[in-house]
Amino acid sequence: MKIAVLPGDGIGTEIVAEAVKVLNALALPLEMETALVGGVAYDAHGHPLPEATLKLAKEADAVLFGAVGDWKYDKLERQFRPEQAILGLRKNLGLFANFRPAICYEQLVGASSLKPELIAGLDILIIRELTGDIYFGQPRGRRIATDGHFPGAEEAFDTMRYSRPEIERIAHVAFQAAQKRNKRVTSVDKNNVLETSQLWKDVMVEVGQQYPDVELDHMLVDNAAMQLVKAPKKFDVLVTGNMFGDILSDEASMLTGSIGMLPSASLNSSNQGLYEPSHGSAPDIAGKGIANPLATILSAAMMLRFSLNQEAAAQRIEAAVQKVLAQGYRTADIYSEGTQRVSTKEMGDAVLKALA
Numbered sequence: 001m002k003i004a005v006l007p008g009d010g011i012g013t014e015i016v017a018e019a020v021k022v023l024n025a026l027a028l029p030l031e032m033e034t035a036l037v038g039g040v041a042y043d044a045h046g047h048p049l050p051e052a053t054l055k056l057a058k059e060a061d062a063v064l065f066g067a068v069g070d071w072k073y074d075k076l077e078r079q080f081r082p083e084q085a086i087l088g089l090r091k092n093l094g095l096f097a098n099f100r101p102a103i104c105y106e107q108l109v110g111a112s113s114l115k116p117e118l119i120a121g122l123d124i125l126i127i128r129e130l131t132g133d134i135y136f137g138q139p140r141g142r143r144i145a146t147d148g149h150f151p152g153a154e155e156a157f158d159t160m161r162y163s164r165p166e167i168e169r170i171a172h173v174a175f176q177a178a179q180k181r182n183k184r185v186t187s188v189d190k191n192n193v194l195e196t197s198q199l200w201k202d203v204m205v206e207v208g209q210q211y212p213d214v215e216l217d218h219m220l221v222d223n224a225a226m227q228l229v230k231a232p233k234k235f236d237v238l239v240t241g242n243m244f245g246d247i248l249s250d251e252a253s254m255l256t257g258s259i260g261m262l263p264s265a266s267l268n269s270s271n272q273g274l275y276e277p278s279h280g281s282a283p284d285i286a287g288k289g290i291a292n293p294l295a296t297i298l299s300a301a302m303m304l305r306f307s308l309n310q311e312a313a314a315q316r317i318e319a320a321v322q323k324v325l326a327q328g329y330r331t332a333d334i335y336s337e338g339t340q341r342v343s344t345k346e347m348g349d350a351v352l353k354a355l356a
């Protein structure tokens with residue numbers, strides 16, 4: 001089982017090191033190879049996604065990814081910015097289905113900014129379409145406007161685009177995921193304004209007819225953003241497009257106590273996957289040894305489950321995470337009085353020790 005390990009920038013290296021440590025302790029035949037990605041790859045090779053890194057990722061059974069980005073690269077031409085590496089990997093590997101489970105562990109109920117009763121027992125799954133939408137739609141660019149409110153002024157434009165097959169395949173993913181859970185799908189769009197969203201909704205309804213055992217409802221994205229903090233437990237599977245999913249999943253992360261707790265899996269049609277925490281490179285805390293590695297460790301568990309067919313090992317990791325939380329270990333982002341504040345490395349060590 002070959003894993004491409006791409007730590008990236010900022011806290012990426014710190015959190016991936018802990019996940020690798022946990023994977024190494026499982027006594028599985030895992031072959032891990034590390035490569036540069038993001039800003040560090042740009043610095044070393046002049047490109048955020050060097051050919052050799054892409055090749056390694058393509059040939060691996062799975063990719064374990066940290067995070068990319070730093071404010072110091074913000075002035076680079078877009079194609080050289082670190083974020084192009086993760087977008088390029090998603091596109092090149094065809095990773096259209098992004099799973100972002102938001103689970104509130106019992107011990108972290110107090111860490112969220114929401115009232116405990118709203119999030120206790122929360123277990124929702126956000127499925128985000130990952131290779132379409134305004135992220136990848138062409139044309140895009142900057143030009144001098146010839147029409148609009150200010151002809152002659154500089155303007156910028158992006159294209160929000162979805163095709164029927166792109167929506168169909170993510171719809172099937174969502175309905176099939178719901179069949180294994182509480183059999184409810186909420187499709188989130190903005191069909192009151194956008195053509196792409198109207199097609200999204202129409203296709204969701206059509207595909208939904210093939211899954212009569214799953215209840216489908218629809219919600220406008222602005223309302224969904226509100227409902228996620230009003231009554232998050234009403235959701236089971238939430239399926240949405242690339243841009244709305246990006247925003248709603250960061251919002252949902254706070255339901256779990258911290259963005260440092262939200263793992264993710266990005267899969268293609270042959271279950272090859274990229275596994276990364278939902279958060280970024282956190283330049284504000286990078287190098288301080290205080291980042292929460294649990295989202296990355298939980299992403300490694302998802303990797304074992306989805307791409308490597310190692311369900312028992314995935315469960316071992318998840319149980320170990322539960323155990324360290326029960327033991328009271330907390331990184332700064334989830335710390336509360338009466339618990340024990342630990343560093344990134346100490347949290348990784350605790351998970352290692354808790355592996356049954």
Ligand SMILES: NC(=O)c1ccc[n+]([C@@H]2O[C@H](COP(=O)([O-])OP(=O)(O)OC[C@H]3O[C@@H](n4cnc5c(N)ncnc54)[C@H](O)[C@@H]3O)[C@@H](O)[C@H]2O)c1
Pocket residue numbers: 011015066067068069070071083086259260276278279280281282283284285290291292293295333
């Ligand atoms: N997939 C990715 O690689 C990815 C995802 C999101 C953002 N980014 C990039 O990361 C950089 C920073 O972006 P941002 O600040 O908007 O988002 P971010 O997710 O990096 O950080 C947001 C806030 O959450 C905190 N945080 C994030 N992860 C944490 C963890 N594991 N433990 C404790 N606290 C954590 C940070 O300290 C920060 O205060 C940008 O360059 C952005 O493009 C990359």
Ligand SMILES: CC(C)[C@H](C(=O)O)[C@@H](O)C(=O)O
Pocket residue numbers: 069083086087246278280
């Ligand atoms: C870094 C960025 C391109 C990325 C996205 O917008 O998809 C990130 O925010 C995420 O959620 O994985």
Ligand SMILES: [Mg+2]
Pocket residue numbers: 246247250278
């Ligand atoms: Mg995001």
